[in-house]
Amino acid sequence: MTRSNEIVKVGLGKRSYDIVIAPGSLHRMGAYLQGLGLSGKVGVVTNPALARLYGASLKQALVKAGFTCHLISIPEGERTKTLRWASSIVDELVKHRFERRSALVALGGGVIGDITGFAASMYLRGIPFIQVATTLVAQVDSSVGGKTGVNHPSGKNLIGAFYQPALVVSDTNTLRTLPKREWLAGMAEVIKYGVIADRRFFAFLEDRMEHILDMRETDVQTVVKRCCEIKAKVVAKDERESGLRRILNYGHTIGHALEALSRYRKYIHGEAVAIGMVHEAHLAHHLELCSAAAVDRQCALIRRTGLPERMPAHNFLKFWRAMGHDKKVAGGTIYCVLPRSIGRVQVLPLEPRVVRRWHAQFS
Ligand code: NAD
Numbered sequence: 046m047t048r049s050n051e052i053v054k055v056g057l058g059k060r061s062y063d064i065v066i067a068p069g070s071l072h073r074m075g076a077y078l079q080g081l082g083l084s085g086k087v088g089v090v091t092n093p094a095l096a097r098l099y100g101a102s103l104k105q106a107l108v109k110a111g112f113t114c115h116l117i118s119i120p121e122g123e124r125t126k127t128l129r130w131a132s133s134i135v136d137e138l139v140k141h142r143f144e145r146r147s148a149l150v151a152l153g154g155g156v157i158g159d160i161t162g163f164a165a166s167m168y169l170r171g172i173p174f175i176q177v178a179t180t181l182v183a184q185v186d187s188s189v190g191g192k193t194g195v196n197h198p199s200g201k202n203l204i205g206a207f208y209q210p211a212l213v214v215s216d217t218n219t220l221r222t223l224p225k226r227e228w229l230a231g232m233a234e235v236i237k238y239g240v241i242a243d244r245r246f247f248a249f250l251e252d253r254m255e256h257i258l259d260m261r262e263t264d265v266q267t268v269v270k271r272c273c274e275i276k277a278k279v280v281a282k283d284e285r286e287s288g289l290r291r292i293l294n295y296g297h298t299i300g301h302a303l304e305a306l307s308r309y310r311k312y313i314h315g316e317a318v319a320i321g322m323v324h325e326a327h328l329a330h331h332l333e334l335c336s337a338a339a340v341d342r343q344c345a346l347i348r349r350t351g352l353p354e355r356m357p358a359h360n361f362l363k364f365w366r367a368m369g370h371d372k373k374v375a376g377g378t379i380y381c382v383l384p385r386s387i388g389r390v391q392v393l394p395l396e397p398r399v400v401r402r403w404h405a406q407f408s
């Protein structure tokens with residue numbers, strides 16, 4: 046059975062839900078779905094590699110609990126996060142005559158989670174949707190908070206909906222098969238939570254990073270749970286990102302710019318966020334918002350993970366324009382999350398002349 050210390054609650058009134066964080070929880074999916082009052086058909090959206098790794102176990106758990114399970118496999122990777130593939134998921138639901146009380150389960154990382162949630166939000170104006178998060182990024186970030194969507198040829202995540210899952214299940218055992226590069230990319234988001242909201246958690250990461258990187262079970266549990274608690278609290282206060290939720294984008298203004306400037310080929314997201322955090326911290330210090338010690342602690346922790354931290358050389362105007370394509374732009378002004386100390390950040394407008402002076406050292 047699931048213990049109460051393995052659950053984080055996301056408080057959103059009628060749309061509240063649990064996040065279950067426990068090794069082996071994938072095998073209890075049948076009971077979890079029954080607990081939500083669901084019965085009948087379940088569509089499991091995944092990709093071929095994840096279907097091979099976890100599809101059979103998940104299907105068995107669902108079938109044993111009396112569900113009819115349809116596996117919907119879509120190609121692996123960010124390039125699948127399109128309207129066309131979202132529509133192909135809907136085609137499968139139509140073909141198998143899914144009803145309002147049928148459910149969709151996303152088995153995978155952020156790509157599968159985002160597109161499955163979006164398909165669930167569209168079909169019959171919304172059917173229940175459950176996230177089974179299998180990457181560190183998904184377990185600490187993308188599965189929580191209801192941002193669903195797909196990419197448009199001219200930009201990432203331009204099409205989507207806020208659509209909360211009915212449940213999130215993070216089986217931490219699944220992280221053991223994750224490629225190391227993906228695991229480390231998730232670590233950037235983990236460090237982010239310490240900087241934006243919890244200096245004690247940041248100190249815990251400093252203390253335990255080697256054990257966490259070794260995937261020691263209790264440490265991994267603690268990390269995923271604390272990140273979810275922080276995200277749940279932020280989302281409960283600001284579901285639609287009209288204020289507080291913007292702090293979750295620390296490292297992302299520069300990070301997104303670097304991803305776009307390298308045409309999404311050089312870095313995976315967490316790597317760009319790591320460089321983004323290092324340099325948004327440096328920028329905050331340049332603006333006299335935080336101490337050099339606060340910058341040094343972040344750089345040191347990021348360095349210990351092996352994540353990249355060096356800013357590639359870019360022409361300033363290209364860099365500024367790329368930052369301007371980020372979603373945190375309002376009325377043409379670029380807003381950036383800047384640290385004041387470890388555990389506290391502020392969202393502030395950026396002044397181009399000041400950023401140009403700071404950026405000169407990288408061009
Ligand atoms: P991903 O979903 O692309 O997964 C990375 C790779 O790992 C894929 O090849 C996948 O098949 C593989 N994989 C997944 N789980 C595995 C496992 N347990 N064992 C072996 N291989 C496994 O990457 P991601 O970092 O999880 O997600 C990135 C996506 O998430 C982006 O599209 C991003 O926009 C989105 N995202 C969304 C939110 C949100 O709030 N909705 C937040 C952050 C990121």
Ligand code: GLY
Nearest residue numbers: 186190192290293
């Ligand atoms: N990943 C940022 C957010 O969910 O708001």
